[in-house]
Amino acid sequence: GAVVSQHPSWVICKSGTSVKIECRSLDFQATTMFWYRQFPKQSLMLMATSNEGSKATYEQGVEKDKFLINHASLTLSTLTVTSAHPEDSSFYICSASRREQFFGPGTRLTVL
Amino acid sequence: TQLLEQSPQFLSIQEGENLTVYCNSSSVFSSLQWYRQEPGEGPVLLVTVVTGGEVKKLKRLTFQFGDARKDSSLHITAAQPGDTGLYLCAGGWGGGATNKLIFGTGTLLAVQP
Numbered sequence: 001g002a003v004v005s006q007h008p009s010w011v012i013c014k015s016g017t018s019v020k021i022e023c024r025s026l027d028f029q030a031t032t033m034f035w036y037r038q039f040p041k042q043s044l045m046l047m048a049t050s051n052e053g054s055k056a057t058y059e060q061g062v063e064k065d066k067f068l069i070n071h072a073s074l075t076l077s078t079l080t081v082t083s084a085h086p087e088d089s090s091f092y093i094c095s096a097s098r099r100e101q102f103f104g105p106g107t108r109l110t111v112l
Numbered sequence: 113t114q115l116l117e118q119s120p121q122f123l124s125i126q127e128g129e130n131l132t133v134y135c136n137s138s139s140v141f142s143s144l145q146w147y148r149q150e151p152g153e154g155p156v157l158l159v160t161v162v163t164g165g166e167v168k169k170l171k172r173l174t175f176q177f178g179d180a181r182k183d184s185s186l187h188i189t190a191a192q193p194g195d196t197g198l199y200l201c202a203g204g205w206g207g208g209a210t211n212k213l214i215f216g217t218g219t220l221l222a223v224q225p
Contacts, residue, residue, distance in 0.1 A: 043218040093154050103154035
């Protein structure tokens with residue numbers, strides 16, 4: 001149990017476009033999901049906490065208008081990177097929490 | 113500000129050697145997790161420790177939580193190439209589903225056959 005999926009697994013987009021990443025908990029309900037970003041060979045940096053039915057809580061330094069988070073149901077959270085630029089290129093990972101956090105496989109975003 | 117510092121940052125060893133990875137903080141955590149991550153994948157939970165001084169063993173891996181719950185160590189005995197990966201510690205406060213984790217700086221381990 002405790003399987004978390006992400007879609008897409010990778011995406012390439014042009015600068016200025018928006019990209020949506022989905023995070024789904026497949027076999028349990030998660031009132032809380034987390035979004036992280038990770039640069040090559042570096043650790044995970046928490047971006048925001050996604051709460052079902054309420055606004056996300058963003059970490060200091062993360063632009064909430066640029067990284068839109070929606071937690072539409074107990075099994076789905078989405079992260080939309082708006083007006084993406086090359087510096088937004090990264091590995092984005094979500095987790096769904098049920099006492100412990102279970103991580104998705106990540107989404108590789110490349111902005112040209 | 114990085115609250116959890118891991119050392120070493122990189123480690124390349126030969127198969128069969130032993131190694132220890134350290135995770136240190138000035139903050140007290142309610143729990144501490146260790147994860148292993150392979151390239152292009154999400155982290156996979158190895159262990160959770162919650163009690164100061166706690167020691168947990170997972171086959172050739174031994175995890176210890178410091179008495180003051182500020183630090184932890186991961187010891188691998190007789191490392192194998194399959195142990196290669198990025199090892200991450202993560203500290204949490206409180207409990208339950210809303211428990212936010214702060215990740216350590218990471219230790220990249222390469223085990224040469």
